[in-house]
Amino acid sequence: MMAIGLMNVIGSATSCCVTAGAFSRSAVNHNAGAKTAVSNIIMSVTVMVTLLFLMPLFQYTPNVVLGAIIVTAVNGLVDIPAACQRWKIDKFDFVVMLCAFFGVISVPVQDGLAIAVGISIFKILLQVTRPKTGSGKHTWDRYIP
Numbered sequence: 001m002m003a004i005g006l007m008n009v010i011g012s013a014t015s016c017c018v019t020a021g022a023f024s025r026s027a028v029n030h031n032a033g034a035k036t037a038v039s040n041i042i043m044s045v046t047v048m049v050t051l052l053f054l055m056p057l058f059q060y061t062p063n064v065v066l067g068a069i070i071v072t073a074v075n076g077l078v079d080i081p082a083a084c085q086r087w088k089i090d091k092f093d094f095v096v097m098l099c100a101f102f103g104v105i106s107v108p109v110q111d112g113l114a115i116a117v118g119i120s121i122f123k124i125l126l127q128v129t130r131p132k133t134g135s136g137k138h139t140w141d142r143y144i145p
């Protein structure tokens with residue numbers, strides 16, 4: 001992830017395309033115990049052989065089965081304890097997280113992310129326009145809230 005980030009920073013100065021790796025592919029690599037980039041070479045050869053020779057076998061595979069394979073691979077990326085912690089810290093932030101989650105599932109990804117960003121901007125505007133203030137009693141030598 002650090003290498004991809006560094007490539008994006010350097011590439012932004014030279015008008016390069018943004019580089020990224022798929023989270024599902026990263027999750028599969030992590031679950032398989034891959035430690036080096038050689039796993040990407042092996043994976044690309046496997047995908048190439050599959051596309052060239054095994055695609056007719058996948059023609060009749062239902063999309064539900066392919067979706068289940070992807071969901072199983074990405075299952076480790078969902079962090080339920082972090083969501084519970086977010087609920088305890090800031091309930092509105094939790095709502096933004098849920099809107100982003102269900103938004104990218106129910107509508108196209110770009111629209112779901114746009115909804116989440118819009119709600120986040122609305123949350124920030126609410127916090128900026130309505131800051132938490134306190135009033136207290138002031139004495140000459142100390143402040144008593």
